[in-house]
Amino acid sequence: MNSTIETRATDGSAGARGPAPYYRDELYGLLSRARLENPVYYDPELDYWIVTRYADVIAILNDQENYTAENVTQRPIPMHPDAMRILEEGGFSPSPSQASIAPPHHTRIRAATNAILNIKTFAVLEADIRRLTIEALDRLEGHSRVDLLADFTYELPAQVIFLVLGIPSQDTQNVKRWAGNRTLIDFSPSTYEQQIEGAKGLVQYWKYCKSMVQDRMENRRGDFTSRLLDWRNGDDAILTLNEIATLTYSLMFAGHETTTNQLTNAFRELMIQRQAWDAICADPSLVPNAVEEMFRLVGSVIHWRRRTRREVELAGIRLPAGANIMLSFAGANRDGSVFPEPDRADVGRANARRHLSLGSGIHVCAGAQLARLEMKIVFEEMTRRYPDMHLAPGAPVEHLHTYVFRAPTSLWVDLGKPRLPN
Ligand code: HEM
Secondary structure: OOOOOHHHOOOOOOOOOOOOOOOOOOHHHHHHHHHHHOOEEEEOOOOEEEEOOHHHHHHHHOOOOOEEOOOOOOOOOOOOHHHHHHHHHOOOOOOOOHHHOOOOHHHHHHHHHHOOOOHHHHHHOHHHHHHHHHHHHHHHOOOOEEEHHHHHHOOHHHHHHHHHHOOOHHHHHHHHHHHHHHHHHHHOOOOHHHHHHHHHHHHHHHHHHHHHHHHHHHOOOOOHHHHHHHHHOOOOOOOOHHHHHHHHHHHHHHOOHHHHHHHHHHHHHHHHOHHHHHHHHHOHHHHHHHHHHHHHHHOOEOEEEEEEOOOEEEOOEEEOOOOEEEEEHHHHOOOOOOOOOOOOOOOOOOOHHHOOOOOOHHHOOOOHHHHHHHHHHHHHHHHHHOOOOEEOOOOOOOEOOOOOEOOEOOOEEEOOOOOOOO
């Protein structure tokens, strides 16, 4: 069994900035206190204003006039010149990411991705997702204690999105490693060594995406890149080739890292709040709402960013134009004025789906329906096969030192006796 994941095995100590406990379990308590006492507060370590109330977060996500998304992929610390040189010399030159651009640019790009990332494409994947899930569960057989991240949730979402991207299975490990490089460089306060290694990885990653575009120009294969080329129809005003390489690069990250973390967080929480796990084992019809409840309670994107376009007032505080804002999904999703008993996992919660873990407004997650489908199938198959699963006693869970994602580095569980597949 694969029990170590190199790109995740970071202690984050050197280079990690400040004491901000966003990657620890105290996260939720800290945000809840802030929401009551100080709903918009400045974190000097991050140089961001943290917004914790549901009403403020959803309003900002839907307000393109006063806020821009241009900082969503801004690196938390400037890259070291040595790492920058590696990127420049390697020809690393993606276009601005879809998540960070404003209309009308965003409208043009979103139209292209919506034409492919939609219910029709995702529904076709259902049988494959179930097959891949069952195969992954079969590989756990014979092992009583496993690291559920390394041995199950790490690869599965990548295998699914690679069906959309047309990436052969032998490239899975490379792409996962590059995605790990990107998490460290773009979303974590990375060390010098991580930046150097990460920059080398990003150069390979970008070259891989460019070569996919080149290849699909000659041989269309019906995959994401091929369909973007069809959509482009040779017209740079619709999409440039660099934009297609960038969209491929983005999907190769957004389409699985988040789902890997979401599944891992959800399994951990369901083991901790055992009554919720037992409820879905007893009644599988509760699974779709349990998926939403896990998005709400332990979403894998805990913060997402915006910047003020002009002076604004938030919770009685005046913020100048150009202020960096961290929208705390982790805070908003536990706002008791919207979700009663917010810390409790209630798989029957009537409004669980109002969570903000997939965003809202024009940038709302383009893969939301796929993420939901994957979670649903995985929960169905896991509850059927391993209803007695428990957290392994005494195995601590560490998280990557990023304030954007909630990303465990391991999840040790005792599987219990498998039930026979029916
Ligand atoms: C658990 C899984 C996932 C989570 C938690 C998640 C979360 C998010 C969030 C928070 C955003 C930004 C929303 C906003 O600014 O309002 C986003 C955007 C995006 N996501 Fe996801 N995502 C997940 C899975 C996926 C998958 C599976 C795909 C691809 C199939 C995907 C593709 C995208 C894309 C392309 C965008 C950019 C949308 C735009 O700016 O127009 N995501 N996601």
